[in-house]
Amino acid sequence: MMIWNRLKYLWPPRRRQEERDMREELESLTAIAGAKELVNLTLAIEDVRATWGWTWLDSIYADIRYSLRGSCRHPAFAAVAVLSLALAIGANSAIFSFADALLLRPLPVKNPAALFDVTSTTPDNPFEGISFPDYRDLRDKSRSFSGLAAYRLATLAVAPSPTAPAQMCFANLVSDNFFPVAGVTPVAGRTFLPDEAGASTQPVAMVSYDFWKQHYAGDHSVMGSSLRLNGIVFTIIGVTPASFAGLERFAQPSLFVPLGMAQRLDGETADPLEDRGRHDLVVKGRLSAGASQESAQAEVATIGAALAREYVKTNRNRRVAVRTELQRRMQQTPALLALVKMLMGLVALILVIACSNVANLLLARGRTRSREIATRLSIGAGRSRVVRQLMTESVILGVAGGVAGLVVASGGIRVLETLSVPSDPPFVLGVRLDWRVVQFSLLAALGSCILFGLAPAWKVVRTDFVNALKAGGQGASGKERIVGRDILVAGQIALAMVVLIAAGMFLAGFRNMLVMPPEFRTDHLISMDTAPAVVHYSPEQTKVFYRRLVDRVRTMPGVVGVAMTESLPLAPSQTGVTVSPEGYQFPKGRETELEFGAAVDAAYFSTLHVEIKRGRTFTDDDRAGTRPVAIVNQQFVKTYWPGQDPIGKRIRLDGAAGPAIEVVGVAKTGHYLAVNEAPAPYVYVPYEQNPRSRMTLVVQSMGDAAALAKPLREAVRSIDGNVPVFNLRPVAKLYESRVTDTWLQFFQMVGTMGFIGLALATTGLYGLVAYTVSRREKEFGIRVAIGASHRDIVWLVERRGLILAGVGMAIGGVLAAVAAPLLAAAFPGLGVPSPAVYTLVPLALLMVSAVASYIPARRAAGLDPLRALRNE
Amino acid sequence: MDLLQGTLDMLVLRTLLAGPLHGYGIAKGIRSTSSEALDIEFGSLYPALKRLEAKGWLASGWETSEHNRRAKFYKLTAAGRKQLVRQHSKWADFVNAVGRIMGTLPEVKG
Numbered sequence: 001m002m003i004w005n006r007l008k009y010l011w012p013p014r015r016r017q018e019e020r021d022m023r024e025e026l027e028s029l030t031a032i033a034g035a036k037e038l039v040n041l042t043l044a045i046e047d048v049r050a051t052w053g054w055t056w057l058d059s060i061y062a063d064i065r066y067s068l069r070g071s072c073r074h075p076a077f078a079a080v081a082v083l084s085l086a087l088a089i090g091a092n093s094a095i096f097s098f099a100d101a102l103l104l105r106p107l108p109v110k111n112p113a114a115l116f117d118v119t120s121t122t123p124d125n126p127f128e129g130i131s132f133p134d135y136r137d138l139r140d141k142s143r144s145f146s147g148l149a150a151y152r153l154a155t156l157a158v159a160p161s162p163t164a165p166a167q168m169c170f171a172n173l174v175s176d177n178f179f180p181v182a183g184v185t186p187v188a189g190r191t192f193l194p195d196e197a198g199a200s201t202q203p204v205a206m207v208s209y210d211f212w213k214q215h216y217a218g219d220h221s222v223m224g225s226s227l228r229l230n231g232i233v234f235t236i237i238g239v240t241p242a243s244f245a246g247l248e249r250f251a252q253p254s255l256f257v258p259l260g261m262a263q264r265l266d267g268e269t270a271d272p273l274e275d276r277g278r279h280d281l282v283v284k285g286r287l288s289a290g291a292s293q294e295s296a297q298a299e300v301a302t303i304g305a306a307l308a309r310e311y312v313k314t315n316r317n318r319r320v321a322v323r324t325e326l327q328r329r330m331q332q333t334p335a336l337l338a339l340v341k342m343l344m345g346l347v348a349l350i351l352v353i354a355c356s357n358v359a360n361l362l363l364a365r366g367r368t369r370s371r372e373i374a375t376r377l378s379i380g381a382g383r384s385r386v387v388r389q390l391m392t393e394s395v396i397l398g399v400a401g402g403v404a405g406l407v408v409a410s411g412g413i414r415v416l417e418t419l420s421v422p423s424d425p426p427f428v429l430g431v432r433l434d435w436r437v438v439q440f441s442l443l444a445a446l447g448s449c450i451l452f453g454l455a456p457a458w459k460v461v462r463t464d465f466v467n468a469l470k471a472g473g474q475g476a477s478g479k480e481r482i483v484g485r486d487i488l489v490a491g492q493i494a495l496a497m498v499v500l501i502a503a504g505m506f507l508a509g510f511r512n513m514l515v516m517p518p519e520f521r522t523d524h525l526i527s528m529d530t531a532p533a534v535v536h537y538s539p540e541q542t543k544v545f546y547r548r549l550v551d552r553v554r555t556m557p558g559v560v561g562v563a564m565t566e567s568l569p570l571a572p573s574q575t576g577v578t579v580s581p582e583g584y585q586f587p588k589g590r591e592t593e594l595e596f597g598a599a600v601d602a603a604y605f606s607t608l609h610v611e612i613k614r615g616r617t618f619t620d621d622d623r624a625g626t627r628p629v630a631i632v633n634q635q636f637v638k639t640y641w642p643g644q645d646p647i648g649k650r651i652r653l654d655g656a657a658g659p660a661i662e663v664v665g666v667a668k669t670g671h672y673l674a675v676n677e678a679p680a681p682y683v684y685v686p687y688e689q690n691p692r693s694r695m696t697l698v699v700q701s702m703g704d705a706a707a708l709a710k711p712l713r714e715a716v717r718s719i720d721g722n723v724p725v726f727n728l729r730p731v732a733k734l735y736e737s738r739v740t741d742t743w744l745q746f747f748q749m750v751g752t753m754g755f756i757g758l759a760l761a762t763t764g765l766y767g768l769v770a771y772t773v774s775r776r777e778k779e780f781g782i783r784v785a786i787g788a789s790h791r792d793i794v795w796l797v798e799r800r801g802l803i804l805a806g807v808g809m810a811i812g813g814v815l816a817a818v819a820a821p822l823l824a825a826a827f828p829g830l831g832v833p834s835p836a837v838y839t840l841v842p843l844a845l846l847m848v849s850a851v852a853s854y855i856p857a858r859r860a861a862g863l864d865p866l867r868a869l870r871n872e
Numbered sequence: 873m874d875l876l877q878g879t880l881d882m883l884v885l886r887t888l889l890a891g892p893l894h895g896y897g898i899a900k901g902i903r904s905t906s907s908e909a910l911d912i913e914f915g916s917l918y919p920a921l922k923r924l925e926a927k928g929w930l931a932s933g934w935e936t937s938e939h940n941r942r943a944k945f946y947k948l949t950a951a952g953r954k955q956l957v958r959q960h961s962k963w964a965d966f967v968n969a970v971g972r973i974m975g976t977l978p979e980v981k982g
Binding site: 009021022024025026028029031032033037038039040041043044047048050051052 | 919
């Protein structure tokens with residue numbers, strides 16, 4: 001109540017009302033009592049204002065007004081300062097939103113800090129999923145969690161209504177307690193009941209908010225109506241809230257269905273939920289009150305060890321790990337972590353450059369203001385009062401920079417938003433300007449205020465202003481302060497050099513990537529994914545389907561050739577093969593390795609121009625019943641059989657005791673998941689010997705590949721209209737978006753950072769040199785008067801700028817030399833420290849520095865000696 | 873006569889117990905009740921009024937005064953009454969304690 005009473009007086013309209021009231025009251029009292037009786041009214045009014053806390057507020061208002069007036073008098077100063085901060089804070093905020101999308105953003109659930117990730121770990125893979133039987137045991141036996149939920153990400157063919165064609169959508173197959181554990185309540189309808197968890201003849205599903213809006217226009221009557229998932233009819237029972245985008249980082253599920261439906265949806269003969277060897281569930285646990293991550297880890301480790309003893313066949317060497325969401329993301333995607341660290345590091349450097357820029361501007365202004373400050377001190381303002389005034393100015397600059405920075409950031413975020421992975425259904429990065437970004441910007445702005453505001457304020461505390469007054473604005477410790485500003489500018493140039501060299505390394509790496517051949521053909525090719533398993537084809541039916549499809553497409557007009565593969569190189573997801581190459585000694589405790597691999601048909605190598613270096617390609621004779629064969633790539637040979645002849649060697653699939661296949665050829669190593677990946681081993685197996693449920697057709701066209709899209713879709717429909725078609729696009733498009741676009745955006749990002757860094761540092765240098773010139777006008781005047789030439793003066797000024805730049809570049813060079821190997825290690829194939837970068841960056845810096853100091857130098861040389869001297 | 877810190881507040885509250893008064897009326901009231909012994913300067917009284925009002929112990933409103941002039945009248949609020957009781961008992965304790973020490977005027981030789 002008391003606080004409220006005080007606070008309400010801060011409200012400006014209320015305050016004006018009170019002021020008016022007080023004036024009226026005192027007037028009426030004066031009329032009643034006579035002026036003689038009521039003395040000292042001015043003091044009384046001031047006292048009253050102090051009672052209301054207005055004096056304090058008034059002085060803040062005065063500070064702000066004063067600062068704004070000062071900024072208006074020096075618009076160039078204010079503009080440069082705010083612009084510097086806006087660029088730097090904007091870059092930081094944009095990168096923060098990027099990092100947020102990649103790693104940092106908490107799960108969209110209630111109290112995300114209490115939700116932990118539970119995985120199984122093996123010596124081969126520290127992030128394996130958990131099988132349903134293991135999940136059930138963990139859920140029943142652990143006491144550390146108030147709830148353990150399991151789910152699996154799946155791609156389903158979804159028909160929103162009985163007549164609509166099926167489209168591929170992400171879905172989560174979830175345990176019945178999924179939503180209660182996540183703490184998510186539906187916006188419409190209800191979540192799953194415990195008895196809806198299992199397989200059912202009348203299955204139910206929940207849809208996401210976006211799906212509801214898109215397909216049912218947000219209609220509540222949709223509850224109870226049906227939709228088809230993989231051909232099975234489900235009843236819609238609820239809608240998840242818009243804020244809940246699922247628990248995956250990059251895939252947003254449109255549907256949620258009970259895990260118990262897995263067997264029917266996948267059309268499997270055995271129930272996957274009874275298979276303890278199928279470690280494919282993501283498990284999240286909400287910590288119960290009183291439990292800690294450590295205690296939970298200890299408990300599940302005990303349970304996991306018991307399971308490993310009891311079920312040796314499936315759980316040998318298998319442990320259970322409890323991680324926070326952030327720990328999981330950072331450990332699971334170290335490359336993203338490195339990228340985020342690098343980008344955050346670069347923008348942090350830029351912020352430091354910008355702050356030292358502003359500090360420098362403030363110091364320069366503080367010097368010309370030292371007389372004003374001295375006057376204020378001498379007529380009785382306390383030093384703390386003056387420091388507060390200066391800090392107010394800094395905070396105003398910082399807040400203005402932060403707000404303008406948000407505008408810059410929103411531009412950057414708009415570019416980053418377009419980063420995506422080409423796939424059906426689409427993966428999304430989720431970079432967005434949200435409240436977290438705004439908070440971050442303001443924090444960065446306030447942090448900057450401290451960085452750049454302290455130096456000028458510190459100066460006020462220390463300066464001897466009596467001398468400043470006497471010296472007429474010249475200040476006493478002038479030399480010392482110039483040295484301080486020199487250090488700031490040299491530091492800026494050093495940091496700009498580091499930023500530029502890092503950016504240059506990226507540029508060089510990017511160029512390498514662009515000139516790097518894809519190692520397979522991309523022109524005149526179109527690819528198409530189909531999923532006959534979705535409509536419950538048996539393996540035999542699937543084989544027949546693909547044979548008919550290939551035959552039909554081969555005879556289509558405009559088609560030169562057709563091939564099939566399990567996964568196309570550089571597609572966003574790649575298939576793998578578990579191998580144990582004969583004669584290779586794995587480290588202790590391991591006997592297999594998961595390598596990239598795919599089942600391909602005989603036409604694959606010739607259609608995609610994948611070069612066979614040794615041995616032979618697959619032929620039509622490599623079919624079921626003949627000797628099982630394989631083709632490996634050069635990197636596979638290098639990794640497993642260095643210096644040996646691979647032809648005739650054998651590889652066991654799916655474990656050391658699995659079926660053996662014989663290597664008959666060696667293919668050239670290509671790029672499989674990304675162009676910047678380290679060379680990876682790859683295994684090709686013939687499709688006829690290893691039939692798969694889902695294949696990609698690659699069709700070579702006579703003319704424009706895109707023109708084949710429609711006939712290809714027709715070809716599938718003519719065989720079976722229920723089989724979903726997706727990822728139908730020219731291979732060149734895929735290559736572009738996977739290689740060119742993404743990296744071009746990264747390059748633009750890093751390039752922009754380098755440019756901002758350079759611009760800020762140059763502004764700093766220019767500012768300092770120009771300032772020095774204005775301070776030395778008299779000296780230059782005298783020099784000219786006694787016969788110094790135009791060129792002498794220019795050189796005098798220019799030399800100073802170049803020395804500063806030189807010192808900065810030397811420091812920057814040392815810093816970059818330390819940083820470059822770290823960068824190169826963090827980004828294989830990207831951070832290439834090339835000699836060209838080390839030559840070009842210093843040259844560019846030198847040139848820009850020369851220009852930045854030439855402009856004030858010319859002004860110095862053009863000074864009229866008489867006027868310069870008279871100015872004193 | 874100088875006033876002890878906080879005494880002024882007490883005096884104002886006590887004076888207003890009799891009924892609402894405007895600012896000058898309060899000053900006059902204190903002066904006449906104390907038989908002219910306490911002459912509070914209006915410059916000190918007025919901020920005290922505003923302070924008590926901000927604390928919620930007084931409420932004010934425009935009314936017509938005895939000479940048919942508009943003036944702002946102050947009156948005690950319920951919180952103000954409670955505060956007066958509190959201060960009064962404190963003050964009584966204080967006077968008692970001091971009285972016990974001082975007793976009747978002693979004869980001082982010297």
